[in-house]
Amino acid sequence: MTTSSPAPRHIAVVMDGNGRWAAKRGRPRSLGHKAGLKALRKIVEHCAKLGVAELTVFAFSSENWNRPKQEVSSLMDLFMRALDKETRQLHENGVKLRFIGELTVFNPELQQRIRNAEECTRENQRMTLNVAANYGGRWDITQAAQALARACEQGKMRAEDINEAVFAHHLMLAEEAEPDLFIRTGGEMRISNFLLWQAAYSEFYFSPELWPDFTPQCLDAAIADFALRERRFGRTGEQIQDQAR
Ligand code: FPP
16 A cells, blocks of 8 residues: 655745746846746646645745846846735735745845735735745754854853754744645756755655746646655655554
């Protein structure tokens, strides 16, 4: 007997391939990002319909600042414009929007729009969309270590009090279940510094599709593949099957 995994509660996505999608059409990379936003909109709607509780997407990594200046500024423009327009739509669909990452480096107007969008959608319960912006998994772990070190310095805790659960509580997404399914589009098979701690037991799915071509049907295929996985969390297959009996 084989066991199958229940539907994923939390899906994380590295939306890779926007630049190549545009290049294939002889168009600027910024057009690929616009098409990427369109694809994201459809995936969010689809996840909400499927009852996925949490979707976390990598929109801008801490390393993306190293891209050509023009691409970075067109991405910032896209975020600005998207925030106002998409927030309204997300709110109507009962989606809560959250940002994770070191947001203080963004220009003050963008930071304000981020806060407004979070505030406006705070009470929504149908689904949460976490957008990772200026996020890096190593940064996340480092900021948690700093918070714990500060608490120790201030005498609020002792080094011995730090265990995995306490550490995890200081990471981004501390209140959320860890991602069940981790999808990367665009054909590359790497994690690229996304959710390093949180993805410890995620099931990985690599799609050859470039992100703008990743349709709701592609997501269905990823979820169907996930359903066939046996998640053992360090236990044996026999133990898992006994438990399912
Ligand atoms: C990676 O593809 C994609 C990004 C760095 C940007 C992703 C952003 C969006 C999809 C827009 C989302 C907008 C909001 C408001 C959340 P790439 O440029 O690395 O593609 P490549 O590997 O083909 O070069």
